[in-house]
Amino acid sequence: MNKNELIRGVVLSSVLFSALAQADYKVLIGVDPADVQSKNLATLTSPTPALSAALNSQISLRQTNDLTDAMRATRTQENDIVVGPSHVAASAISHHYQLLARQKQNAEYVLIARTEISNPQQMSGSRLYLTQQDSVRTYLAKAMVEESGLTLKSFKNVTYGKTSGAGLLALSSNMADVTVASKEExxxxxxxxxxxxxxxxxxxxxxxxxxxxxxxSLSDAEKKKVSRWITSADAESAGLGKMQPASLADESLYRYIASLGILTPPTIPGVTTVDTPMVQRLIAAGITAVDTRSQKEFEQERIRGAIHAPYIEKSLKDRDFDARLDDYSAISRLPKDKPVIFYCNGPECWKSYKAVIVGKQAGIQKIYWYREGMPDWRENKMPVEAK
Structure with a gap:
């Protein structure tokens, strides 16, 4: 995403922001923090309530540059419309959203290294510079590292910066050995x-x-209204930029991105991974489901009868995460002699994975891991409750 595209995205946030009271549609805008090139972008907004008028409905908009939270929101399906960069869109497609339109440009992303590193395996022990943790570039860089048989722990150190150009500058000044960039850059x-x-x-x-x-779940009529406006000249002039209707070929590109996602390992040694029917049987037998997600998510929707023991993570989403950075006090307070089922927001969510590891180390004797978590429970129409 270049500067002009980001400007359009920021302008769009104001275009959509027409009213907050009793909204009929909830809209989420995700802006990639690694592509913020100017502190003055916030002044380039417009109050035009174009989408609200097109839908003849109130719009409640939330804009965020925390793309980890944006991806979390796609898993909880708490917004009717999602606008975001490629990895947010990929996550949404994987969680019951339909791709309506996209800006048609594509790009290839690369790991670029100093000349003494001749292949990906030789990155081990080197210095890696990434953009902000939840940015598209870092998402793809982690995938390329994983494909090379390495983890972030394989590097001497990993530095996170704010902008995409700083990584190449770090290479030039010998402050990093490897970074991520677009192929063109x-x-x-x-x-x-x-x-x-x-x-x-x-x-x-x-x-x-x-x-x-x-x-x-939106009706065909609603989808047509959104699609008609999003691809119109009015939307382009309002700040969205040129959007084109999406095709099946487009969707396959996003599914490729989803396949690169840094997913939790499928199994954990010494722990039983369970599916939805098994969780239902375990709960019926009196075993407690433990929700490790945030307070907001727990109150919004949870497995019926689940208790809340949040895993508050600041460590990397990685098998070699550093638990010292996290707050897992709620996990540590769980009884050690009673079996539990840990769950969160599915394979892309690391909270329950980390809770399992920490719970084992804390001495909980029997742990079940419901890796598919809340998205699969919801999809199978299992019983839920809310605050």
Missing amino acids: AEAWIKANPKQGKIIKITKPVPSGLAVLVKK
Whole structure:
């Protein structure tokens, strides 16, 4: 996403922000923090209530540059319309949203390294520079690292910055050995800095602009209204930029991104991984389900009878996470002699994985891990409750 595209995305946030009281549609806008190039972007907004008028309904909009939270929100399905970069869109498609439109540009992303690193395996022990943890570039960089048989723990250190260009600057100044960039950026840097670095890993072409998605549960008439406006000249002039109707080929690109997601391991040694029918039987037998998600998520919707023991994470979403960075006091207070079922928001959510590891270390004698979590429970129409 370049500066102009980001400006359009920020302008869109005000275009959609027409009214907050008793909204008929909830809209989430995710802005990639790694592409914020100017502190003055917030002044480039417009109050035009274009989408509200198009839908003839009130719109409640939430804009965030915390894309970890944006992806969490796609799993909880708490918004009717989602606008965001490629990995947010990929997560939404995996959780019952329909891709309506997208900016049609694609890009390839690369790991670029100093010349002494000739292949991905040689990254081990080097210094890695990434953009902000929840950015598209870092999402794809982690995937490329995983594909190379490494983890973030394989590096001497990992630095997170705010902008996409800082990684290449870090290479130039010998403050990093490896970074992530678009292929176009990397090739331009190599041309300007001959013999200083080279591309060692590359993704397939992936969408690089914004996408618009709606809940599949919306009626066809509602979807048509959104699609008609999103792809109109009015929407483009309002700040969204040029959107085109999405195709099945487009959706396959987002599913490729979803496949790169840093998912939790499928199993944990010494722990029984259970599916939805098994969880239902275990609960019927008196075993407690433990919800490790946030207070807001727990109050919004949870497995009936579940108790709340949140795992508050600041550590990396990685098998080698550093639990010292996290708050797992609620997990530590659970009885050690009673079996429990840990769950959160599915394979992309690491809270229950970390709770299992910490719970084992704390001495809980019998742990079941419901890896598919709340999204699968909801999809199978199992009994839920809310505050």
